[in-house]
Amino acid sequence: CGATGDIGSGVCRWLDQKTDVQDLLLIARNQERLQALQAELGRGKILGLEEALPLADIVVWVASMPRGVDISTIPLKEPCLLIDGGYPKNLDSQVQQDGVHVLKGGxxxxxxxxxxxxxxxxxxxxxxxxxxxxxxxxxxxxxxxxxxxxxxxxxxxxxxxxxxxxxxxxxxxxxxxx
Structure with missing residues (x-):
């Protein structure tokens, strides 16, 4: 989440170039920037948050938000690594699901x-x-x-x-x- 920001787009480029990730699920608020990132990478699926989270093995959350988004009602894949890269933390206190591990990035x-x-x-x-x-x-x-x-x-x-x-x-x- 936050794929089109400075950190998010950098992470997407790194995942694209340095890993064998099959699918990049791209999530951000600005659709125009999402389409530009998808074109730059030559791949990636643009999805909404509720659609993407249950599909993701790894979630990199780097959206700039003063308050977190409540994702407690969205089932996450198990196992799942959730990297909360922003500050203040958006997710680490919200996610209480077995098999979901939170890493405090940033x-x-x-x-x-x-x-x-x-x-x-x-x-x-x-x-x-x-x-x-x-x-x-x-x-x-x-x-x-x-x-x-x-x-x-x-x-x-x-x-x-x-x-x-x-x-x-x-x-x-x-x-x-x-």
């Missing part, structure tokens, strides 16, 4: 000892060792002395940039929150 663990009050304010589980992925991106680019950005502007997140920031993450001890 948060990175690190080995540094940082006393950031903001991480306490947003109630991170380990505020001195967790930060938002956007903060991690800026830090990693600085550590690598890359005077650029990887995700500024619409649809500029590329598979190559994902690989490069992933390598820098490993090098500097950053990892996804599992």
């Amino acid at each position: 948060i990175v663990e690190h080995s540094l000892e940082i006393d950031w009050k903001i991480m306490e304010i947003v109630k991170m589980e380990a505020p001195n060792h967790q930060l938002f992925a956007c903060f991690a991106e800026a830090m990693l680019l600085e550590f690598e002395q890359l005077r650029t950005n990887f995700s500024w502007g619409r649809n500029l997140i590329t598979v190559n940039k994902m690989a490069q920031i992933g390598e820098a993450s490993v090098k500097h001890g950053f990892r996804p929150l599992l």
